[in-house]
Amino acid sequence: MRKAVYPGSFDxxxxxxxxxxxxxxxxxxELVVAVLFNTQKQGTFNIEERKAMAREALIHIPNVHVSSFEGLLVDFMRQERSRIIIRGLRALSDFEYEFQLAQMNRQLAPEIETFFIVTEAQYSYLSSRSVKEVFHFGGSIQGMVPPGVYRRLRERFPPPGLDMR
Structure with a gap:
């Protein structure tokens, strides 16, 4: 059985x-979507909210489950008994950073492989940070995020004058 882990902040x-x-x-x-809990960063959503949004967005994929981890990814990989890390690439600019991470993980755990998957062109500009920024300034994020994420963003940051009761 081949199990892969797709880690990220997903915030x-x-x-x-x-x-x-x-x-x-x-x-x-099997695919484990592993939400990183980083005590060094203050996220927009807490770890439980991010896991809930991921579960909701991925419910249509039967062999996916969502988990979370703190600390080194290679330690989580060993805990999950997986040897395959999935990383998405949007543009060439992502590659240098992702390559360095893959090399570091390879140094720490030579048995673990990193697979890069190139995203669809329509998503090549998307990042969690850019989505939040566009939303914050009142731009449309239609088609950028799953419906549950959009709902939570509206609840967390309602437009001025909107009564959310």
Whole structure:
């Protein structure tokens, strides 16, 4: 049985993340979407909210489950008994950073492989940060995030004058 792990902060999960998860789940028997809990960063959503959004966005993929981890990814990989890390690439600019991470993980755990999956062109500009920024300034994020994420963003940051009761 081949199990892969797709790690990330997913703050929040975007349609680009969903696309990478769908592609990965089609290649492996099981996919763990691993939400990083980083005590060094203050996220928009807490770890439980990010996991809930990921579960909701990925419910249509039967061989995916969502988990979370703190600390080194290679330690989580060993805990999960997986040797395959999935990383999405949007553009060439992502590659240098992702390559360095893959090399570091390879140094720490030579038995673990990193697979890069290139996203669909329609998602090549998407990042969690850019989605939040566009939303914050009142731009449309239609087609960028799953419906549950959009709902949570509206609840967390309602437009001025909107009564959310």
């Amino acid at each position: 929040p999960i975007t349609n680009g993340h969903v696309y990478i998860a769908e592609r990965s789940a089609a290649l492996f028997d």
